[in-house]
Amino acid sequence: MKSEKISDAVVRRLPVYLRFLNELSLREVPTVSSQELGQKLDLNPAQIRKDLAYFGDFGRKGIGYDVSYLIEKIRQILNLDQQINVALVGAGNLGQALSNYNAYLKDNMKIVAVFDAAPSKIGTKINNITVQPIDELVETVQAMNIRIGIITVPDFEAQRVADQLVAAGIGAILNFAPTILKVPSEVRIHAADFTTDLLSLAYYLNDGKELTSNES
Amino acid sequence: MKSEKISDAVVRRLPVYLRFLNELSLREVPTVSSQELGQKLDLNPAQIRKDLAYFGDFGRKGIGYDVSYLIEKIRQILNLDQQINVALVGAGNLGQALSNYNAYLKDNMKIVAVFDAAPSKIGTKINNITVQPIDELVETVQAMNIRIGIITVPDFEAQRVADQLVAAGIGAILNFAPTILKVPSEVRIHAADFTTDLLSLAYYLNDGKELTSNES
Numbered sequence: 549m550k551s552e553k554i555s556d557a558v559v560r561r562l563p564v565y566l567r568f569l570n571e572l573s574l575r576e577v578p579t580v581s582s583q584e585l586g587q588k589l590d591l592n593p594a595q596i597r598k599d600l601a602y603f604g605d606f607g608r609k610g611i612g613y614d615v616s617y618l619i620e621k622i623r624q625i626l627n628l629d630q631q632i633n634v635a636l637v638g639a640g641n642l643g644q645a646l647s648n649y650n651a652y653l654k655d656n657m658k659i660v661a662v663f664d665a666a667p668s669k670i671g672t673k674i675n676n677i678t679v680q681p682i683d684e685l686v687e688t689v690q691a692m693n694i695r696i697g698i699i700t701v702p703d704f705e706a707q708r709v710a711d712q713l714v715a716a717g718i719g720a721i722l723n724f725a726p727t728i729l730k731v732p733s734e735v736r737i738h739a740a741d742f743t744t745d746l747l748s749l750a751y752y753l754n755d756g757k758e759l760t761s762n763e764s
Numbered sequence: 765m766k767s768e769k770i771s772d773a774v775v776r777r778l779p780v781y782l783r784f785l786n787e788l789s790l791r792e793v794p795t796v797s798s799q800e801l802g803q804k805l806d807l808n809p810a811q812i813r814k815d816l817a818y819f820g821d822f823g824r825k826g827i828g829y830d831v832s833y834l835i836e837k838i839r840q841i842l843n844l845d846q847q848i849n850v851a852l853v854g855a856g857n858l859g860q861a862l863s864n865y866n867a868y869l870k871d872n873m874k875i876v877a878v879f880d881a882a883p884s885k886i887g888t889k890i891n892n893i894t895v896q897p898i899d900e901l902v903e904t905v906q907a908m909n910i911r912i913g914i915i916t917v918p919d920f921e922a923q924r925v926a927d928q929l930v931a932a933g934i935g936a937i938l939n940f941a942p943t944i945l946k947v948p949s950e951v952r953i954h955a956a957d958f959t960t961d962l963l964s965l966a967y968y969l970n971d972g973k974e975l976t977s978n979e980s
Contacts, residue, residue, distance in 0.1 A: 642861035747779035
């Protein structure tokens with residue numbers, strides 16, 4: 549399995565596993581089965597076993613997974629065995645809301661810098677972090693070893709911010725602006741555009757009408 | 765293909781296609797090829813052709829897709845040929861930020877009601893919508909024919925809100941609270957938990973260290 553490419557869907561489930569495992573760890577639960585994981589997370593246990601098997605032979609038949617060991621392995625897989633510093637660009641309502649989630653991130657990931665273009669925002673504090681002008685982005689990202697950027701600026705400013713994050717040497721971007729950004733292939737970008745999420749949900753609204761395809 | 769189950773990944777790409785097609789339509793571009801779509805959206809053209817073929821034979825060789833026709837078909841597929849009313853529960857920073865996206869939703873989807881538990885919030889306005897007490901949720905959802913609920917309350921309140929949305933007969937929920945909610949199988953729920961997104965991005969940070977699996 550060494551060089552097998554792991555799908556993004558699998559990678560995205562790992563933090564979900566990690567969060568629940570952390571809960572179990574707090575409650576001092578020593579082991580957990582794929583059935584228990586599946587029931588709690590609404591996933592097929594076979595899917596969970598398959599996901600975790602990509603990374604190694606973690607489970608033991610009849611016992612399940614050792615919670616502490618699995619936490620340690622998933623952290624390693626996700627590069628969370630080191631502290632990952634995050635920059636937030638855009639100190640509007642969304643940026644402020646996201647910075648409140650810092651408490652949930654734990655696991656060695658932390659928003660450590662916030663940037664905004666508006667003079668009225670610069671110098672104010674968001675969750676104890678002083679908002680800096682965007683002009684200082686490149687220098688600060690490099691000085692603080694920031695690896696991930698979150699973009700919460702309006703869509704027409706988003707590409708310029710992305711370019712600056714890339715110039716600063718960032719490795720990954722989470723983009724909340726409802727626009728498609730171009731970045732070099734070595735930079736990983738995820739779109740966290742909730743409008744897409746919301747519109748896709750409408751598909752599942754069933755008025756008892758049968759969805760037929762290939763109609764003509 | 766009539767009864768073939770369409771994967772959630774495909775469904776989630778449809779609004780992305782729709783947004784770009786709407787842009788093309790505004791610019792009065794009559795047709796678009798899967799190559800152009802792929803380049804703009806950073807997707808494989810073959811993937812795009814495959815996605816759209818689930819729903820019918822939309823493209824014509826050498827010409828591409830008729831923009832207006834494709835918009836109409838995707839809207840139908842997504843149930844957006846009717847107005848879909850949305851309720852937002854939680855009028856904090858995140859709720860306020862999301863309500864600002866109303867302008868981007870277009871496509872017959874609209875946040876029409878906002879609820880909060882805090883007396884200080886009730887009666888205030890968010891984007892011209894008066895915040896109502898959560899007690900009024902069930903009645904308002906039914907009276908306004910609201911089909912989708914967005915949960916932006918703190919995690920410890922989220923399950924109670926989800927239960928009320930379900931009781932009101934909602935069809936789908938977008939959950940921003942960082943917790944797993946239980947809803948009946950006929951209600952579609954998507955987790956829009958950005959911490960999961962963010963933690964999964966760390967996987968793609970490559971320090972030149974080779975990720976090996978099955979080490980022992």
